[in-house]
Amino acid sequence: MTDAFAIIDQAPLQDKDLLQRLSVYFDGFHNRLRQGQGWFIFNAPGGRANRITSFIQYRLADYRPEVSACFIPWRDFAINAYIKEIGLFELSPEIETPVPDPKVKQEYEIAVQITRKACNEMSYSDVLVLTGLKPSHEHEAVFLDQMIEERYRQKLATILVTPDMPKDLEAEFESIDPSRGVWERLFQRMYETSLVAL
Numbered sequence: 001m002t003d004a005f006a007i008i009d010q011a012p013l014q015d016k017d018l019l020q021r022l023s024v025y026f027d028g029f030h031n032r033l034r035q036g037q038g039w040f041i042f043n044a045p046g047g048r049a050n051r052i053t054s055f056i057q058y059r060l061a062d063y064r065p066e067v068s069a070c071f072i073p074w075r076d077f078a079i080n081a082y083i084k085e086i087g088l089f090e091l092s093p094e095i096e097t098p099v100p101d102p103k104v105k106q107e108y109e110i111a112v113q114i115t116r117k118a119c120n121e122m123s124y125s126d127v128l129v130l131t132g133l134k135p136s137h138e139h140e141a142v143f144l145d146q147m148i149e150e151r152y153r154q155k156l157a158t159i160l161v162t163p164d165m166p167k168d169l170e171a172e173f174e175s176i177d178p179s180r181g182v183w184e185r186l187f188q189r190m191y192e193t194s195l196v197a198l
Contacts, residue, residue, distance in 0.1 A: 004058040011051055018197050019055050025195065026059040033067065033126055036155030040190040041197045044131075045163035052161055053131050060127070070125035072118075074132035080118045081143035083111055123150045126157065133162035135172055141182045152189045160190060165198065 008019045018041070025032055025039070044052055053071070060069050091108050094100055122128055128151060135141050151158050162169055173183035190196075 004055055007051055007055045007058070015048060015051055018052070021195070021197065022052070022055060022059070026062070029059075029063060029067070033157055036152075036157055036193050038127065038157040038190070038194045039159040039161075039197065040194045041159070041161045042169070043163070043165050043198050044161045049131055049161055049163065053129065056129055056159065067127065068125045069127045069129065070121045071129045071131070072122060074130065074134055076118075077122075077130060077144070078135075078137070078140050080115055080122075081140045082137075083115050084119065085139035085143055087111065088115070119147075122147055124154070124156070127159065128156070129159045129161070131161040133160050133169070134164065135176060138176045141173055141177050145182045145185060148186055148189050152193065155193075158190070158194070160194075 004023070008016055008023070011019055022039070025037075041052060057071065060067065088108070088111060091104065091111075094104050095108050122130075128147075133144075135144065148158065164172065170183050170187075173186070174180055177183065
């Protein structure tokens, strides 16, 4: 806990306010988990995102191993999205041939196992902390939509941290999903279940 307090003490004023709010959240964490309550944190680039993530990691350490947590940076999330939504689909015709190339088949099976493990961890951990949220491809938005919907259905806490302000993030989603369905659903799900910080 000392490290968490040190992060608050050394933080700029706006971050101190947010970190103190996060501290209150973690003081009643079991109750928050039962409600599936998380956070949607905007305007957290670079150093600010690192402070927030470090603080969350320190506070979650108080609840481990009883509480399962999945921390994933956006880059890793995007890679999993690509593999699940595009890569495996593109490889499947080669795997479904009567005599598939053994090397391709082995790589496909490894990709399936790794993706399944990552998806299960992201979908079923007590709390998911996704940092650096910044979608640039439709498959990322689709994968995120599926993940948030599954966690919402199960009432599991999700903490999303993005470098963008709300309007900028909305515009990014709109550029890759003109239907606006993903953004509207994501924002609604997070708004219903999360505290919001700018």
